[in-house]
Amino acid sequence: MIVAGCLAGLLSLPVHGGTNAAETLLETHLTVPKDRGEILGKILDAADENPAAFATVALMNLDSTVVSGVAADENGVFLLANVAPGNYLLRITLLGYTTLFVPNVTMPTEVTTTDLGIIRLSSTSQDLNEVVIRAEKTMIVSDIDKKIVNVGKDLLATSSNVSELLEKVPSVSLDENGTPMVRGKGSVVVLIDGKPSTLYGNDVATVLQSFPAELIERIEVMTTPSAKYEGEGASGVIDIITKKTNIRGTSGSVRASLGTFQNNNGSGYISYKTGKWALRASGSAQSRQWYFRRELNRENFPGDTSTFFTQNGTGKDRNTNLFGRLGVNYEFNEKNTLGLTLNYSEDKGLNQNGNFNETRSESGAQLEQFDRYTNGTSSGDNINMNLDYRKTFDKERQVFTFTANYSEGDSEGESEFDQTSDFPALVRRQRNLRNSDRKSLFLDTDYTWPITVNSTLEVGVRTRLNRRTSTNSFFLYDLETEVYEFDEDVSNEFGYSDAIHTGYMTFSQKSDAWGIRGGLRLTDATQNIDQSIRQPAFSAHFLMLVPSLAITRMLDEETQIKLNYSRRVQRPQADMLNPFTDISDPRNIREGNPNLTPEFTHKAEVGYSQYKQEGGWGPSLFLDYSNNSITRIRTIDDAGISYSRFDNVGRELSYGFETDVSKKVGEKLKLNASGRVFRSEVVSVAANINNQIWSYSGNLNAFLELPLALRASAYLTYDGPRAIAQGTRQGVFVANMGLRKDFFERKGTLSFNVQDLLLSRMYKSEVSTDSFVQNSLWQRTNRYLGVTFHYRFGKISGSGGEGSDA
Structure with a gap:
């Protein structure tokens, strides 16, 4: 009988989008009238035996009228409760699969459970020679506290790394440095397989640009995360889920791209599974070169008269990245698995730029002028080791997991500054030497306990220990002695460590129509700072409570409404606290603030979603409120020099309407879109x-x-203006286009892509205070044109046996 197996699957995970009625099994035995029963089963992909997650199951009378319906859970398990005796027809639908009708479904009077066993869905497009190719899953799946974006062939054909994938995801955009934003705001926690992405390197943008796109299975975006996730991230959480080795045999892919201005990359992925062992390996190498320009115009009026400062410059950045991953999984038995993953990354950078600086009086007289040229190099590497253990109990939804992750990395850099001027006092040469190293230990334990079939308790504890040291040394060239002399006033040795201990608890309860999930996360964080040159060591301690609540109501088998609330906490990070004075741009100086306090943000959202096979939409109303926002504040001194540092400024509010839409128009056109209208306030x-x-x-x-047999793609985005602490950040428009064709029985894909087609990716801001008014612009000035070939290969066994060709 499949009852035991399906029951284990039914007891798998908390509510998903409020659509899973499977967990009502045990309780309904007590509450359902004696003449009624349950129908249950498990839905699998006919090609690879993987669960057909979130398939829609409709119970129909023989005249095709719908009696009831549910959605299968992540394990493909479904349960139809409170079914009257009779003969029925079952309809199962899932985008990318042929609709399946199961006839002769009988609910006898004398039994309480009808077990349909395993039901297999066939994809709408299959090639069973060597690899299985099927139509893409629904791009967007709505869950109770997240949106899940499945990464299919269309997204892969237009993306070579995770950074390029993210900017195609609803609610997500990238700033000028490539750091993700949610709903136009930074302060986002980025996870990879539930673990902080900073375990892979200090700079999130570099990590995402070096991570190959073909490793990614889906991206989960949480604008109001539950207490299970990190309490940090005032804007939300992005969890990037990588592919796992689920298919027996060998499969993989290779990818190579050639682009203009030496923007090239190559990557490969291979997985092998036999018996109890699963192995996977991947690697990538890429080079990127971008040219840019910057403009800044500022009117300074700290006193009775005004001065006008202008800065114009151009430059280029060139980066090379290497990334490698090796993983092995061993299944001791059906209930115990162990996984070990090793990641290594290396990056090198070259920066060259020059800018013209001039200050004039109100009458137009030149007060000062200099040209500043910079040549810089940087390099870094990072190694990451991860151990995962998973144990399931007799009830499959009762799960214990343990993760241990250790990472370390170091980086170094050197910059030469050559400043020329007709004003002798402004002529100078400087050198900046940088090096840093870091070590992190991450331990995480989670336990899922099915209290009843309708209710689930999840508890977990997590510890993260970080240590980081960095040295930033400036040297000034002495024209008389012709040697560089150490400048102690602007140099810095910075030591930082933190110990973060968190525990969380979430409780989920569901019925056929209702779902609720509430949770609490308690975080104890201690930060230690050692500013050896400029001030003595000090520490800060924070104890933070993060609650969350999510409620869903199913209106029918495809429609739901939900209400979510979450409190977020953004602790000041090491770079924000470091009081080092960065004089790389001597007229725009940056420094940290060791007196920062955490930012607390309240997030609320009311949403509606209806996703059908031919398309759907998910509108929502949202509100974010913070009364202690961390942001950069700029001030001007009497000499017209700008100083910016992070500070807790006051109230920040954002609210509005957002929706995503997916629609298939005829047989040729598929659209996925999202948009929002919102108000942002900083007071x-x-x-x-x-x-x-x-x-x-x-x-x-x-x-x-x-x-x-060509397939064209277009990606357009506009990230509108929003209020910042002292002004407005202007909107950014980006247009990308692509064309692809499949070869070799659809195992190979050749694609041509254009990024920033209109050269419109310009980042502008306007800042206005009582002492200055400033307009600035930063833009990459070269569009990317590239051609990519992607080839997939493999031998699989859909029957669960070893290594036969499928």
Whole structure:
């Protein structure tokens, strides 16, 4: 009988989008009338025996009228409760699969459970020679506290790394440095397989740019995360889920791209599974070169008269990245698995730029002028080792997991500054030497306990220990002695460590129509700072409580509404606390603030979703409120020099309407889009700030089938203006296009891509205070044109046996 297996699957995970009625099995035995029973089963992909997660199951009378319906859970398990005796027809649908009708489904009077066993769905497009190729899953799946974006062939064909994938995801955009934002705001926690992405390196943007896109199975975006996830990240959490080795035999892919301006990359992925062992390996190498320009115009009026400062410059960045991953999994038995993964990354950078600086008086007289040229290099590497253990009990939903992760890395850099001027006092040469190293230990334990079939308790504890040291040394060239002399005033030795201990608990309860999940996370964080040159050591301690609540209501088998609330905490990070003075740009100086306190943000959202096979949408109303926002504040001294540092400024509010839409138009055109209309406000009486603005943003992914088996794609996004602490960040528009064709029985894909087609990726900001008004611009000035070939291979066994060709 399949009852035991399906029951184990039914007891797998908490509510998903409120659509899973499977967990009602045991309780309904007590509450359902004696003449009624349950129908249960498990739905699998006919090609690879993987669960057909979130398939829609409709129970129909013989005249095709719908009696009831549910959605299968992540394990493909479904349960139809409170079924009256009779004969029925079952309809099972899932985007990318042929609709399946199961006839002769009988609910006898004399039994309480009808077990349909394993039900297999066939994809709408299959090639069973060597690899299985099927139509893409629904791009967006709505869960109770997240949106899940499945990464299919269309997204892979237009993305070579995770960074390029993320900017196609609803609610997500990238800033000028490539760091993710959610709903136009930074302060986002980025996870990889539930673990902090910073375990792979200090700089999140570099990590995402070096991580190959073909390793990614799906991306989960949580705008109001539950207490199970990190309490940090005022804007939300992004969890990037990598592929696992689920298919017996060998499969993999290779990918190579050639682009303009030496933007090239190559990557490969292979997995092998036999018996109890599963192995996987991947690697990538890429080079990227970008040219850029910057402009800054500032009117300074700290006193009775004004001065006008202008800065214009151009430059280029060139980066090379290497990434490698090796993983092995061993299944002791059906209930115990152990996994070990080793990751290594290496990056090198070259930066060259020059800018013209000039200050004039109100009358137009030149007060000072200099040209500053910079040549810099940087390099770093990171190694990451991860151990995962998973144990399931007699009830499959009762699960214990343990993770241990250790990572370490170091980086170094050198910059030469050559400043020329007609003003002798401004002529100088400087050298900056940088090096840092870091070590991190991450321990995580989670336990899922099915209290009843309708209710689940999840508890977990987590510890993270970080240590980081960095040295930033400036040297000034003495023209008389012709040697570089150490400048202690602007040099820095910075030691940082933290110990973060967290525990969480979430409770989920569900019925056929309702689902609720509430949780609490308690975090104890201690930060230690050793500023050896400029001030003595000190420490800060924070004890933070993060609650969350999510409620869903199913209106029918495809429609739900949900209400979510979460409190987020953003602790000041090491770079924000470091009081080092960065004089790389001597007229725009940056420094940290060791007196920062945590930022607390309240997030609320009311949403509706309806996803059908031909398309759907998910509108929502959202509100984010913070009363202690961490942001950069700029001040001007009497000499017209700008100083910026992080500070807790006051109230920050954002609210509005957002929706995603997916639609298949005819047989040729597929659209995935999202958009929002919102208001952003930053208010601080103490800092004399009152910025408020209405704005709108959106993106569109369009995929069109053309003659000659060609498939075109277009990606358009506009991230609208929003209020910042002392002004406004202007909107950014980006247009990318692509064309692809499949070869070799669809195992190979050749694609042509253009990024920033209109050269419109410009980042502008306007800042205004009582002492200055400033307009700035930063833009990459070369579009990317590239051609990519992607080939997939493999031998699989869909029957669970070893290594036969499928």
